[in-house]
Each structure stands twice: as C-alpha cells, then as structure tokens.
Amino acid sequence: MKRNHTKRQETPNEQAALGTLVMNGPPKPPPAVPEMVSLAEYVPAKTRLRRGGSKLLSVLRALTNSASQNSSTADPLVPAPLSPDKSSVIRPPSPVNAVKKTISFTYLKGQLEPTVIHRTPRKSRPSVLSQEKEVIQVVQKESPPSSNGDSSTAKSSKSSADPRPSQSTGKTSLESKLSVKSKPLSPQSSENRRHSPKESTSPEGSLAPIAEVDTPITVRTPEPEPQPTFISAEKAAATKIFFECHYHSLFGTGPTPRSLRRRQLEGELHRDINCTTEEKDEKRTVWFKKETDHLRETRVMKIRGSNALKGKGSTTSMYEVVKILGKGSFGVVRLVRERPENDASQDPHKRKEIYAMKAIRKSDMLRNSQEGHLRAERDILVSAEGSRWVVPLIASFQDLNHLYLVMEYMPGGDFLGLLIRDNILSEETTKWYVAEMILCIEEAHSLRWIHRDVKPDNFLISSSGHLKISDFGLAFDGHWSHDQAYYNHHRYSLLAKLNINVEGDSIDKKDGKTIATVFREGCEAQGGRDRHDFVPSDEPNNDGILNWRNRCGNRTLARSVVGTSQYMAPEVVKGHAYDARCDWWSLAVILYECLYGHTPFLAEEGGRQQTKNNIVRHHETFHFPEKPSVSRCCRNLIRSIIQDKEHRLCSRRYLKDQLQASCFHKDYAGRCVYPNDAEDIKAHKWFQDVPWDRLHLMRPPFVPNIKGKDDTHYFDEEEPISDFSESVDDAKPDVTDITQALRSFSKEIQILAIGFIEKPYDSVRMRKVEREIDSFNVREEQKDYLKQLVKHYGRKEKKRPRDRMLRDREVASRVLELRKKSAFLGYTYRRIRRSRDGGSSVGRSGFSVGSTSGKKNVWHRSRLSIV
Numbered sequence: 046m047k048r049n050h051t052k053r054q055e056t057p058n059e060q061a062a063l064g065t066l067v068m069n070g071p072p073k074p075p076p077a078v079p080e081m082v083s084l085a086e087y088v089p090a091k092t093r094l095r096r097g098g099s100k101l102l103s104v105l106r107a108l109t110n111s112a113s114q115n116s117s118t119a120d121p122l123v124p125a126p127l128s129p130d131k132s133s134v135i136r137p138p139s140p141v142n143a144v145k146k147t148i149s150f151t152y153l154k155g156q157l158e159p160t161v162i163h164r165t166p167r168k169s170r171p172s173v174l175s176q177e178k179e180v181i182q183v184v185q186k187e188s189p190p191s192s193n194g195d196s197s198t199a200k201s202s203k204s205s206a207d208p209r210p211s212q213s214t215g216k217t218s219l220e221s222k223l224s225v226k227s228k229p230l231s232p233q234s235s236e237n238r239r240h241s242p243k244e245s246t247s248p249e250g251s252l253a254p255i256a257e258v259d260t261p262i263t264v265r266t267p268e269p270e271p272q273p274t275f276i277s278a279e280k281a282a283a284t285k286i287f288f289e290c291h292y293h294s295l296f297g298t299g300p301t302p303r304s305l306r307r308r309q310l311e312g313e314l315h316r317d318i319n320c321t322t323e324e325k326d327e328k329r330t331v332w333f334k335k336e337t338d339h340l341r342e343t344r345v346m347k348i349r350g351s352n353a354l355k356g357k358g359s360t361t362s363m364y365e366v367v368k369i370l371g372k373g374s375f376g377v378v379r380l381v382r383e384r385p386e387n388d389a390s391q392d393p394h395k396r397k398e399i400y401a402m403k404a405i406r407k408s409d410m411l412r413n414s415q416e417g418h419l420r421a422e423r424d425i426l427v428s429a430e431g432s433r434w435v436v437p438l439i440a441s442f443q444d445l446n447h448l449y450l451v452m453e454y455m456p457g458g459d460f461l462g463l464l465i466r467d468n469i470l471s472e473e474t475t476k477w478y479v480a481e482m483i484l485c486i487e488e489a490h491s492l493r494w495i496h497r498d499v500k501p502d503n504f505l506i507s508s509s510g511h512l513k514i515s516d517f518g519l520a521f522d523g524h525w526s527h528d529q530a531y532y533n534h535h536r537y538s539l540l541a542k543l544n545i546n547v548e549g550d551s552i553d554k555k556d557g558k559t560i561a562t563v564f565r566e567g568c569e570a571q572g573g574r575d576r577h578d579f580v581p582s583d584e585p586n587n588d589g590i591l592n593w594r595n596r597c598g599n600r601t602l603a604r605s606v607v608g609t610s611q612y613m614a615p616e617v618v619k620g621h622a623y624d625a626r627c628d629w630w631s632l633a634v635i636l637y638e639c640l641y642g643h644t645p646f647l648a649e650e651g652g653r654q655q656t657k658n659n660i661v662r663h664h665e666t667f668h669f670p671e672k673p674s675v676s677r678c679c680r681n682l683i684r685s686i687i688q689d690k691e692h693r694l695c696s697r698r699y700l701k702d703q704l705q706a707s708c709f710h711k712d713y714a715g716r717c718v719y720p721n722d723a724e725d726i727k728a729h730k731w732f733q734d735v736p737w738d739r740l741h742l743m744r745p746p747f748v749p750n751i752k753g754k755d756d757t758h759y760f761d762e763e764e765p766i767s768d769f770s771e772s773v774d775d776a777k778p779d780v781t782d783i784t785q786a787l788r789s790f791s792k793e794i795q796i797l798a799i800g801f802i803e804k805p806y807d808s809v810r811m812r813k814v815e816r817e818i819d820s821f822n823v824r825e826e827q828k829d830y831l832k833q834l835v836k837h838y839g840r841k842e843k844k845r846p847r848d849r850m851l852r853d854r855e856v857a858s859r860v861l862e863l864r865k866k867s868a869f870l871g872y873t874y875r876r877i878r879r880s881r882d883g884g885s886s887v888g889r890s891g892f893s894v895g896s897t898s899g900k901k902n903v904w905h906r907s908r909l910s911i912v
C-alpha cells in the first residue's frame with residue numbers, strides 16, 4: 046500500500062516539523078510534559094486524524110517514516126512501532142518519501158526546535174469492522190496504478206502478500222464497495238497484521254509475506270439499495286420547485302424594490318435644492334435605519350413562518366381579529382388589528398393599524414390544484430407595490446393550514462355592496478366608477494396581468510371613496526411558475542421515472558392506467574414533450590434551466606375556463622385561447638349592470654349553463670332594455686365592447702401586434718396582455734369629460750361615512766358569516782352540541798337529523814334532505830330550524846381532487862401534509878412601512894350620486910368564481 050503524499054501540500058509549520066524530524070530523528074520527549082507521547086503511541090490515532098484532515102497528519106507521516114527508518118537502525122530511544130493496528134503505516138522508505146524529506150530538509154534547515162505532540166484522547170478502540178472499512182477505503186483511494194516509483198511498492202506488496210491481484214485495486218462504484226465489503230478480508234487487513242508479529246521490512250524495501258490466520262469474521266451481506274417512495278419523490282420535486290422559483294426571483298431582471306427605493310430617495314434629494322449636504326446625509330441615515338428595520342422585520346416573519354410550519358408558534362399572533370368581513374370561495378377575510386409589539390420600528394403613530402386579512406385554506410386549494418393561482422395572486426400583489434389602483438398588500442405569510450394575505454382595509458366595502466344599496470346608478474355616477482375601473486384594469490394590464498375575474502365584488506372602495514381592484518386569485522400572466530402544469534410536471538415526471546405508481550381513487554382504478562402511462566400520454570398530447578420538461582444539453586446555446594424556462598416554459602395565451610359566468614367573455618366560455626381583451630368584455634357587462642340593474646346574459650332559468658349559452662350566442666341574445674333610458678353614446682360604447690374579441694373596442698393594439706408578432710413582444714407576457722390597451726375605450730366620446738390623469742384627486746360620487754378606522758358597517762350582513770377557516774380539515778361536528786340542539790324533537794327525528802348531518806352534502810343531496818324534512822310531522826318553523834341545523838353542522842361534499850395523489854386513500858393524507866409544508870415556500874413578504882401621509886388630497890368633481898329606482902335587484906353574493 047502506498048501513501049499518497051503528493052495529494053496534499055504541507056503548510057510551513059508542518060514542513061518545519063518535518064524538516065526537524067528528518068534531521069534529528071524523532072524528538073525526545075521532555076519529561077515535564079505529561080501528555081507528550083512517543084512516536085509509536087501516537088500512531089494509532091492516524092486514521093482519526095486522516096478523517097479530520099488535521100495538519101498533524103503530515104507530521105505523523107514524517108514521524109512514521111522516521112520511525113520505520115529508525116527501527117531498522119535500532120535506536121534504543123525509539124520504541125518499536127509494533128502496535129497491531131498501525132502496521133499499515135510502517136513502510137520501507139519509498140523514493141517519493143526520500144525526495145520529500147530532502148525537500149523538507151532544505152526548506153527548513155535551521156529550524157531545529159523539538160516538536161511537541163499531544164495525544165488525542167481515545168474514547169474507545171476502533172472495532173475490527175471499522176478498521177477494515179477504513180482499510181478498504183484507503184485501498185480504494187490510494188491504490189490506482191501509478192507510473193511513479195510507488196507503483197513498484199504496490200506491486201511488490203501485491204505479489205508478495207496478496208495472491209489475488211484483482212483485489213488490490215479498489216473499485217469506486219457503490220456496487221464495488223458493497224462487493225468489497227462482502228468479500229473475505231484481505232491479508233492486508235489490520236486484523237491480520239495484528240497477528241503477524243514478525244512483519245517487517247525486507248532489505249529490498251518490499252513487505253515480507255504475511256502469514257494467513259484463520260480469524261472468524263462475520264461477513265455482512267450487502268444491504269439492499271434503498272428504494273425511493275412517493276414521499277421521496279414528493280420531497281425531491283418540492284426541493285426542485287423551491288430552488289428554481291427562489292433563484293428565479295433572485296436573478297430576475299429589473300431592479301430590486303430596495304434599489305428602487307434608493308433611487309427614489311436620491312432623486313428626491315437631488316431635486317431638493319434647499320437641502321444642505323448635512324441634511325441629505327441625515328436623510329440617508331434615516332433611510333438606512335428604516336431599511337435595516339425592514340430587513341429585520343422580514344427576517345423575523347420568515348422565522349415565525351418556518352416555525353409555524355413545524356407546528357411551533359403562530360404567525361397570526363401578530364394580529365388580533367376584530368370581525369369577519371367577507372367570505373370567498375376558498376377563504377375568509379377578517380378585519381384585524383396589528384399588535385403593537387409587532388412593529389419593529391416602534392413608531393407610536395403606526396400602532397394599532399387596521400388591516401383586512403384574507404386566510405386561504407391550503408388543503409382546499411391543494412385538492413383543487415390551485416398552487417399556481419395562489420402564487421400568482423401573491424406575486425401580482427407584491428409586484429403592484431405602490432400602485433394607486435390595486436389593493437395594497439401589506440404582508441403575506443403562512444402557517445401549516447393557511448396562507449395569509451394582509452391587505453389595506455377598504456372600509457367602503459365592495460362595489461357590489463354599493464350596487465345592492467342603490468340598485469341602479471345614474472349615467473354620470475356610472476361613468477365615474479367605470480372610469481376608475483378602467484384605470485384599475487389598465488394598471489393590472491400594465492403589470493402584464495389579465496385579471497380574468499372582473500366583477501363588481503372585486504372593486505373595493507377606499508376610505509376616500511376611490512376604487513381599487515382586488516382578488517387576483519385567477520389572474521394570469523403566462524409565467525411558468527404560475528402554471529399548475531409546472532408543479533404537476535415536477536411531481537409526475539419523477540414518479541414516472543422512478544416507476545412509482547399510486548392507484549388513485551375508484552375511477553382511476555377502473556381506468557387501469559399507471560402514473561407513468563398517464564404522464565406519457567399527457568406528453569404525447571402536447572406533441573411528444575411536456576412544456577416544462579427541461580433536457581440539459583451540451584450545446585453552445587444552452588443557457589441554463591431558468592433562462593430555458595423563461596424562453597420555453599411560458600404560455601402566451603390563457604385557455605382555462607375561469608371567471609364568474611355572467612361576466613365571462615365568449616372566447617373564455619368557448620375554451621378558446623384568449624388574451625387580456627376578456628377583461629374589457631367584463632367591464633362592459635358591469636357598465637350595463639350599473640345602468641340597467643342586471644347583467645345582460647343572466648338566464649332566469651337553466652342556471653349557469655344557460656347564462657353561458659347566452660354569452661356564446663351574444664349576437665342574438667344581447668339587447669338593451671327600453672327602461673331606464675340610457676344615452677345613445679353610452680349604448681354605443683357598450684355595444685362596441687360586447688363584440689367578438691377581433692372586433693372589440695380595445696383590439697387595435699392586439700391586431701396590429703398580431704400582424705407583426707414575429708418581430709415584436711417576444712417576451713412571455715407581451716403576447717397576451719398589452720399595457721395601455723384601454724386607449725381606445727378611454728378615447729370613446731362618452732368619456733370625453735373624464736379627466737383621466739386627475740381622477741384620483743377628485744371627490745368620488747360616494748364617500749364612505751366612516752366613524753373610525755375599524756368601522757365595518759359597510760360589511761354588515763343579515764346573517765353572521767361563519768368562520769369556517771378556523772375549523773380543521775374534516776372536523777366532525779360535536780355530537781353533544783347536536784343532541785342539545787335537537788332535544789325538543791322526538792327520538793326518531795333526532796336520529797334522522799343526525800344521519801343528515803353526518804353525511805356530507807352537495808346541492809342535490811341537500812334538496813333531498815329538505816324534502817324529507819318537509820315530510821316530517823312538525824310545525825313549519827321547526828322544519829326551518831331543522832334545515833338550518835343540517836346546513837350549520839353538516840359538511841359540504843368535497844369535490845374530487847384534481848391530483849391523483851390526493852385522490853388515493855392510502856397516500857392522500859401524507860401527501861397533503863407534505864405539500865402543506867412545502868408547496869408554498871417563499872410565500873413570506875412584508876411591505877416596507879411607510880411614514881404617514883396625512884390623508885389623501887381629494888378634490889371636488891361635478892359628479893353626483895345617482896338616483897335609485899325601486900326595481901328589485903338581482904345581485905347576490907353566492908356566485909362562484911371557478912367554473
């Protein structure tokens with residue numbers, strides 16, 4: 046066995062020691078130092094030192110060399126190096142060692158201080174097996190055939206001591222390691238040497254033959270290679286997703302928010318000619334302090350978030366709940382007050398801020414494969430920082446069960462509330478609000494997003510009465526990280542590659558296809574290769590995975606049939622590829638609704654499907670009611686937007702660029718949404734008196750009458766909103782509560798009612814339950830009570846999860862738990878705290894609040910967004 050001295054260069058200190066030793070032989074231990082040990086005593090620690098990479102290793106090597114030399118010269122001061130487990134270091138001087146000693150000597154001639162070596166305390170003797178393992182590793186590391194002089198040593202030792210030359214060269218693969226382990230120990234093993242007291246160097250410098258000793262050694266059978274499970278695949282996919290998204294955000298083009306803020310500060314300082322240099326420096330110092338506070342606050346939030354994911358502490362403890370404001374498809378929006386201790390800046394003015402906090406149930410969203418949408422919603426709110434027309438996001442974070450979006454509170458409620466109160470609006474009032482809506486949608490488009498759910502509920506009224514757009518849960522920008530297919534690809538490609546199958550639910554089992562088959566078929570449907578399937582290549586134009594994703598993984602047009610049916614554009618209903626023009630169709634529907642009190646395509650009968658049919662056949666179904674009377678100019682505007690997308694007012698830009706698509710807007714977003722695409726609508730003559738640039742400074746037709754920061758009277762509902770998001774997944778109702786609530790009924794009715802509650806219901810089942818309750822022989826009010834009771838305690842039937850892993854009874858709960866922890870990493874955000882504005886300057890406008898008619902309104906809040 047040779048020692049590979051050439052792999053590591055000695056440090057000057059080591060060389061000093063080496064030179065000293067070579068010149069003088071091993072140092073004589075000064076009696077005053079008890080820890081000092083003799084050479085031979087020290088040698089057993091060699092293996093440990095090698096593992097630790099200590100500097101002393103070189104010293105040891107030198108010591109060992111010297112020792113072996115000296116042993117042949119029989120220096121009485123040097124104990125014989127006969128400790129059994131260090132025989133491997135006793136070697137005849139090889140040419141390399143000789144050269145090395147000469148170099149070391151020359152280099153450090155004159156440094157003749159004795160070397161003091163401290164014994165490393167040994168806790169226990171190494172076991173035979175661990176020694177053997179080390180020997181095997183050493184063999185593998187050190188014995189590749191070499192052309193230098195050492196090879197002769199290796200060869201001679203092989204020929205003399207080992208009758209099986211094939212074992213002298215270590216293999217490197219896992220398989221070979223296992224096979225080496227499983228073979229009988231070689232005669233070079235330390236165990237064998239321990240039983241070879243006569244082992245010594247021959248005069249020629251080669252090892253003397255080692256006697257074979259029959260030592261009973263248990264031979265370990267190779268452990269089977271660990272097989273990856275669906276859990277490993279899930280974790281691996283989550284890791285890949287995290288790193289790709291994280292590095293994408295780090296290397297994203299464009300300035301960082303911090304650099305933008307710095308730029309803004311410097312711009313302000315530059316423009317302020319009255320500011321002295323000292324004052325400017327002072328302002329910079331304040332700026333840095335604020336930025337530092339902000340960084341600290343973000344860091345604290347991240348730590349809290351990661352603790353909350355582990356079930357330690359809570360992220361929402363930063364806020365106290367004041368009231369429930371509203372409920373959407375997947376979450377509850379609550380009015381919250383920030384706890385003062387949460388404000389790192391300790392600014393007294395900032396205390397007790399009131400916010401709207403949207404809590405989104407992760408499990409529901411994951412079952413519905415809404416990861417992409419959730420990321421999109423958070424990302425657009427972050428990217429809209431500082432926007433006048435988008436509801437400002439304050440913070441986003443998560444715990445194990447929920448995602449949270451903390452937004453500025455809009456005390457005026459939503460625009461739907463205003464419509465419900467006023468029923469119909471005058472043309473002037475309508476114009477004012479629709480003009481603001483245009484600015485809101487235009488803002489989203491300039492950020493390269495299609496909102497896809499433009500409806501009155503999603504425009505909120507600020508304390509000054511201005512509108513802001515909210516709820517970007519369905520927004521689309523085409524980016525790969527907002528595409529559910531990207532997440533599915535990572536998971537299912539890995540499962541298919543590892544040949545891991547998960548059966549799914551009874552429908553999947555009936556289908557009989559494995560995950561690999563479904564995945565392959567999906568790729569074939571896309572022309573042979575998945576859009577997110579990155580294949581690394583050595584080609585010169587290979588610019589890395591993130592650039593590749595940005596080039597090839599984005600979508601240029603949306604396709605999903607999403608939105609609220611009454612407001613959906615025909616191209617969306619038909620499932621065609623569509624672009625941001627769909628938002629302008631929805632705006633025209635709102636405009637019509639404000640003036641006439643109902644939406645144009647709403648079907649009285651036939652439900653949502655009939656409404657959609659009406660939209661598709663809009664050429665036949667669309668008409669203006671005779672009353673109330675609306676100006677021709679306004680009707681012209683509506684008519685020019687309620688058109689197929691090619692003829693829709695706003696299309697000029699899209700058509701022009703489509704003609705030149707090959708040379709313009711090569712970026713992913715540019716091909717589906719255009720900034721300033723409202724220019725034609727804004728130029729319509731119905732809007733000719735609208736001061737677009739000053740609208741935000743003018744007094745709106747309705748300014749909320751707010752008594753305090755936490756006034757919520759615009760959110761008051763007849764029925765209190767239940768806080769379902771507080772409940773845990775699949776929580777069963779408390780039987781004692783139910784029995785108590787049913788105590789006035791007969792035993793028979795109690796049993797039936799409990800049966801109704803226990804089984805999850807959908808709309809069909811609920812109707813059946815109601816019919817059964819109607820047949821009970823009780824009073825009418827008791828029947829109503831029972832129906833309410835069933836709805837209150839009962840659970841809605843959950844939809845079939847879109848993801849096969851979450852449909853499989855065996856694995857669903859474990860996968861869900863894992864995804865709840867890993868699917869939204871990087872969600873945390875905190876907006877930098879701003880200094881108080883002192884209220885917005887609201888001017889006066891000639892607009893007046895519209896009159897209301899007695900017509901019964903048709904708005905209701907139960908419309909579902911995802912179709």
Ligand SMILES: Nc1ncnc2c1ncn2[C@@H]1O[C@H](COP(=O)(O)OP(=O)(O)OP(=O)(O)O)[C@@H](O)[C@H]1O
Nearest residue numbers: 371372373374375376378401452453454455516910
């Ligand atoms: N910042 C806010 N300030 C005041 N109220 C708000 C705020 N954000 C949301 N709300 C209220 O909460 C309701 C539900 O919010 P939101 O529409 O964002 O939830 P959602 O789950 O996305 O709903 P949807 O079913 O429309 O998708 C709104 O209609 C509004 O009344």
